[in-house]
Amino acid sequence: MHITPHKPIQTSHPVLSLTTAQAPEHAILFSGVGDVVANLAQKIDTNRILELTVTDVGGMVLPRTAIEYNQRGSDMGRETLIREISGTLVNVFFAGWLGALGFMLFNSNAVHRMLRLNPLGVHTGAWINAKSLQAFGEQFEEALKAGKTPAQVREKWIDAILDSIVAQDAHVGHTSLHNALDKVTSAPLRQALHASVEGAIPQSGRLTPKAKKLLKHILTGQNSPWAGVVNVQEAIARFASEETGRLKATGLSGEALSHALESAVRSKRIEMSSAVVKAEAPVLEALEKAALQGGLSEKIHLLAGDRAVLSDKALKPFFQEVKAFLEQYMDRVLVDSQGKMTNRVLHAAEKGRMTALMNGSSMLPGLKKAVTGLIPYTYKVKRWVSAVAVFTTLVVGFSVAFFNNWLTKKKHGGLVFSPAEGGPPPEAQSTAGGASDASIINNALYSSRLVRHNVGFAPFMQRRAAL
Amino acid sequence: MNIGNTRPVMTKMLPKQTQFSGGLNQFVRTPQAGTFLKLFDYERLPHSAVNQIKLIYGLVIISRIRAALSRGSWNEAREHATRDIMGWTFWFYAMPAVQRMFVKALVGMPKEYREALLHHPDGAKPATGVIKKLGWHLKSLFNSEMPSALQIEARCEQALNLIDTQAKTQRWKQTAVDGAKKQVNEYFHKLKNYRNFASFTGLVGAIALLGFGVVLFNIYMTRKSMAASQKH
Numbered sequence: 164m165h166i167t168p169h170k171p172i173q174t175s176h177p178v179l180s181l182t183t184a185q186a187p188e189h190a191i192l193f194s195g196v197g198d199v200v201a202n203l204a205q206k207i208d209t210n211r212i213l214e215l216t217v218t219d220v221g222g223m224v225l226p227r228t229a230i231e232y233n234q235r236g237s238d239m240g241r242e243t244l245i246r247e248i249s250g251t252l253v254n255v256f257f258a259g260w261l262g263a264l265g266f267m268l269f270n271s272n273a274v275h276r277m278l279r280l281n282p283l284g285v286h287t288g289a290w291i292n293a294k295s296l297q298a299f300g301e302q303f304e305e306a307l308k309a310g311k312t313p314a315q316v317r318e319k320w321i322d323a324i325l326d327s328i329v330a331q332d333a334h335v336g337h338t339s340l341h342n343a344l345d346k347v348t349s350a351p352l353r354q355a356l357h358a359s360v361e362g363a364i365p366q367s368g369r370l371t372p373k374a375k376k377l378l379k380h381i382l383t384g385q386n387s388p389w390a391g392v393v394n395v396q397e398a399i400a401r402f403a404s405e406e407t408g409r410l411k412a413t414g415l416s417g418e419a420l421s422h423a424l425e426s427a428v429r430s431k432r433i434e435m436s437s438a439v440v441k442a443e444a445p446v447l448e449a450l451e452k453a454a455l456q457g458g459l460s461e462k463i464h465l466l467a468g469d470r471a472v473l474s475d476k477a478l479k480p481f482f483q484e485v486k487a488f489l490e491q492y493m494d495r496v497l498v499d500s501q502g503k504m505t506n507r508v509l510h511a512a513e514k515g516r517m518t519a520l521m522n523g524s525s526m527l528p529g530l531k532k533a534v535t536g537l538i539p540y541t542y543k544v545k546r547w548v549s550a551v552a553v554f555t556t557l558v559v560g561f562s563v564a565f566f567n568n569w570l571t572k573k574k575h576g577g578l579v580f581s582p583a584e585g586g587p588p589p590e591a592q593s594t595a596g597g598a599s600d601a602s603i604i605n606n607a608l609y610s611s612r613l614v615r616h617n618v619g620f621a622p623f624m625q626r627r628a629a630l
Numbered sequence: 631m632n633i634g635n636t637r638p639v640m641t642k643m644l645p646k647q648t649q650f651s652g653g654l655n656q657f658v659r660t661p662q663a664g665t666f667l668k669l670f671d672y673e674r675l676p677h678s679a680v681n682q683i684k685l686i687y688g689l690v691i692i693s694r695i696r697a698a699l700s701r702g703s704w705n706e707a708r709e710h711a712t713r714d715i716m717g718w719t720f721w722f723y724a725m726p727a728v729q730r731m732f733v734k735a736l737v738g739m740p741k742e743y744r745e746a747l748l749h750h751p752d753g754a755k756p757a758t759g760v761i762k763k764l765g766w767h768l769k770s771l772f773n774s775e776m777p778s779a780l781q782i783e784a785r786c787e788q789a790l791n792l793i794d795t796q797a798k799t800q801r802w803k804q805t806a807v808d809g810a811k812k813q814v815n816e817y818f819h820k821l822k823n824y825r826n827f828a829s830f831t832g833l834v835g836a837i838a839l840l841g842f843g844v845v846l847f848n849i850y851m852t853r854k855s856m857a858a859s860q861k862h
């Protein structure tokens with residue numbers, strides 16, 4: 164029994180298969196059942212949403228419904244089932260699904276042709292969290308001040324990001340490494356290993372210089388996996404020049420030409436961007452592997468000075484965000500009209516144009532209002548979509564309890580009562596099915612606490628004792 | 631560790647920029663994401679953000695209490711309040727604390743595992759002062775650094791890589807290298823199991839408390855209250 168690595172490393176570590184054969188005898192935590200429990204717990208623990216679902220369905224919906232049905236009858240059972248299932252769906256999933264749907268519509272070319280929602284062609288399928296976007300944008304500002312050429316600005320930005328990543332578990336991780344190496348029985352090997360820890364996995368939790376170099380190579384280099392991914396900017400520039408010729412040939416000019424061209428380029432941009440997102444897996448994998456070998460672990464912070472601007476980010480999604488920012492924002496701002504990252508020295512006016520394209524804003528309400536900056540426009544879209552999603556979810560969530568009230572009332576011919584306090588009043592039960600005068604009067608008396616249904620204290624496990 | 635802006639919000643005070651402005655005003659400050667987005671933006675689609683869930687669940691609790699009151703049942707309202715407020719707190723705050731408590735309190739866990747699972751942000755426990763000590767313990771339940779099972783796996787791989795590098799550069803005996811790998815692997819396996827058992831305890835605790843305990847308690851309380859009101 165050995166630790167199942169999250170990447171298959173058996174090929175490079177043939178020795179691991181030896182250790183699988185011999186389970187140590189002394190520890191209870193090594194037993195078969197223990198491993199099953201531990202692995203199950205790990206699956207639940209590493210996925211926040213799964214954790215909520217398991218706790219909610221397995222721990223709340225099922226036992227609560229069963230108990231309520233047994234103890235207080237079918238009305239309470241039904242109400243509990245509806246309440247708890249809606250609790251899982253609405254509380255945990257609904258806002259996420261609505262958000263995904265919203266951004267899907269926002270990125271859709273068909274919807275754009277009808278509503279013109281996305282004039283800048285921001286592709287939100289390459290997801291960047293708002294806090295990350297702000298942190299990256301601030302780093303871009305610094306890089307633009309420091310760098311002379313576009314390529315240099317890009318490089319400085321990458322340097323700054325790689326310099327400020329720290330492992331979230333720097334202290335405990337380092338402790339566990341040393342404690343594990345203490346277990347090595349061969350004394351000279353143990354000492355040599357202890358001595359080599361700091362060089363390979365710094366206690367500060369930062370990346371080693373070697374790993375930084377490798378990561379930088381992946382993010383910029385010609386021979387890196389990145390090179391296999393489509394260069395969106397070049398493809399767009401080429402497409403734009405071809406499309407201009409084609410549209411001119413059809414006889415368009417002036418306003419109509421620029422309008423048609425803008426629309427075509429936007430569609431192409433969204434299309435290419437989604438293609439890139441689909442092809443990014445090898446780049447992300449290479450980045451993650453390099454980072455893990457360079458001293459990071461599965462969760463990281465991003466520091467600015469000694470404070471964390473981003474905290475507890477998962478490693479791979481973080482690199483996905485870095486990659487999305489480079490492709491969707493920075494490269495788009497830095498490239499020339501041919502879509503190429505040049506080594507030409509930038510003038511102040513050019514830098515101003517780049518800043519405006521990234522940050523410039525006119526924060527008018529409404530999605531269709533013109534915004535020049537990519538970042539403020541993304542914020543605007545995010546605000547709209549997430550606000551609508553959360554608000555809709557709230558409305559749905561709010562209505563569930565009232566729906567339950569209505570359903571119980573309907574089932575009992577307009578009789579208002581709470582099944583938590585027992586069944587409907589017995590005098591009214593005979594008239595259930597049609598709201599008679601008696602039931603209406605009874606109703607009023609019941610809810611004004613004057614008449615009590617005959618429910619006494621009953622032992623717990625006595626099935627439906629109260630009814 | 632402090633989380634938040636590292637720079638003051640200056641954007642609004644700067645003059646409005648045009649697309650072709652140059653010279654002194656060329657740098658527009660990066661626009662701030664704003665409180666709403668910082669709190670409620672999605673971390674990863676199509677999953678709801680945890681803060682969204684907190685808000686939605688919190689307001690749904692209020693709607694449940696309101697609906698119970700609308701049909702005149704104080705007992706039901708009290709049931710919702712007890713069960714759901716407890717559920718909300720447990721989901722979002724108590725479960726990590728229970729996991730840490732498990733690691734702190736598990737009898738027989740050797741020091742070498744305990745110290746690799748929990749690290750207090752302030753370091754060692756203060757020597758004097760009951761209140762100081764209590765504060766230290768509370769902080770360790772909620773704020774201490776605790777690796778996830780995935781992080782432990784990553785560390786294991788790093789340790790194995792270290793041994794590989796040593797084996798390549800220093801020409802150690804193959805038996806020593808194999809033994810070292812086996813011993814390191816065993817340590818991390820056990821560490822990960824302790825970590826996962828902590829998670830499991832949190833989960834079982836949550837289900838026992840929220841799925842069974844509170845529900846039965848509510849039924850008991852309502853019956854008691856009904857019985858008491860009948861005597862009058």
